Amino acid sequence: MRRTTGWQSTGNSTALERVPIERRELRADDLAVRVDHCGVCHSDLHAIHGLTGKPAAGLVPGHEFTGTVTAAGASVTGFAPGDRVAVGTIVDSCGSCAMCAAGQENFCYQGATVTYGGTDRVDGTTTRGGYSREYVVRDKFAYPLPEGLDPAAAAPLMCAGITVWEPMRALGIGPGSQVAVAGLGGLGHLGVKLAVALGAEVTVLSRTPDKAADARELGAKALVAVDAAVDRFDLILDTIAVPHDLAPLIGLLGLEGTLSVVGLPLETKVPLMQLAYGRKSVSSSGTGGTKHTAELLAFCAGHGITADVEVLPSSRVEEALTRLEKGDVRYRFVLDLADLD
Structure with missing residues (x-):
């Protein structure tokens, strides 16, 4: 087994402990990645608090990270040691169902293997995430990090970015589209940047x-209160992570x-009769597959888009999680894992 170091939650506490971690020896199609920067996602908090169904014992969070390849398996041809890469929320899938064939591994009919709290499809072990100095991943689920993208600011693209990108692409958002973003946090600020770059007119919905x-700095035309907005939007990206009235x-x-509910609040009621008036729809989406993730990274490189981040040494992970829980971040915490050396 390969050995590294990471941050582990014990007893659903955000006071993570620095612990030794074992990673598998490289299979033929594996990469060993030195994790340099890992984003701190609100779903990490849900998992730590035992709200997502993931095993709490030995939980090492982190599913949006960038790093450097340090070793490659015997059959790997697309990567070499020294390459910069990005890894997101999906690290394996069945590879044979219709969704996998379409590059939508996030919807794999047999269930995708997630970066942490999932089950390895070969040896049955529980996956442990990117709050660690090394990660071993199938080469198919690692992406070249384009030149020009700062690795710290690019890390959140692998979860927050792709989560808002997929519904916009599915709905054909572009010039002339009217898009609103509810919630200006980790997902929301990237939703604004990406929608503006696609050519949409963007409004931010806020209570304050x-x-x-x-x-306005992110590119939105205006910020308006919900009760002052007009019923004209083609898409509303609802990025709010806490329960709220739809x-x-x-x-x-x-x-x-x-209305695309991508903040994934754990309790949501949909007023169906309200949808009937105007043939409206409520949808949701979770992360992204290989097709759209690669597309997103290329688009962001071409338009100079990354997340607005606050970078902290990983030893301050409890501070990051505590402040995130209070909403005290603008707009995404990213951990620098170099202090685990």
């Missing part, structure tokens, strides 16, 4: 006016508009 300057947002959709 204190983020108006931020919204009815006011559905009311803002135009004819055949879609």
Whole structure:
């Protein structure tokens, strides 16, 4: 077994402990990646608190990271030691179902293997995530990190970025589209940047006016209160991670508009009768497959898009999680794992 170091949650606590971690020896199609930067996602908090169904024992979070290849398996041809790579929330899938064939491994009919808290398809062990100095991953689920993208600021693209990218691509968002973003956090600020770059007119929906300057700086046309907005949006990206009422947002959709709930609050009720008036839709999406993830990285490289991040040494992971729980971040924490050497 390969040995590395990481941060482990014990007893659903955000006071993570620095522990030794075993990684598998490289299989023929594996890469060993030195994890340099890993984003801190709100779903990490859910997992730590035992709210996602992932095993709490030995939990090492982290599913959006960038790093450097240090070794490659015998059959790997697309990567070599020294290459910069990015890894997201999916690290394996069945590879044979219709979803996998379409590059939508996130919807694998047999269930995708997730970066942490999942089950390895070969040896049955529980996957442990990117809050660690090394990760071993199938080469298919590692992506070349384009030149020009800062590795710390690019790490959140692998979860927050792809989560908002997939619904926009599925709905054909582009010039002339009216897009609103509810929640200006880790997902929301990337939703604004990407929608603007696609050519849409973007509005940020907020309960308070204190983020108006931020919204304009990110490229949004305006920040408005929900009760002051007009029912004209083709797409509302709902990035709010806590339980909330969907009815006011559905009311803002135009004819055949879609509310895409990507913040994935754990308790959600959909007012079906409200959808009937205007043939509106409520959808959701979870992360992304290989096709759209590669597309996203290329798009971001071409448009100079990365996340707005606050980088902390990984020894301050408890601080990052605690502040994230309070909403005290602008807009994504990223851990620098170099202090695990």
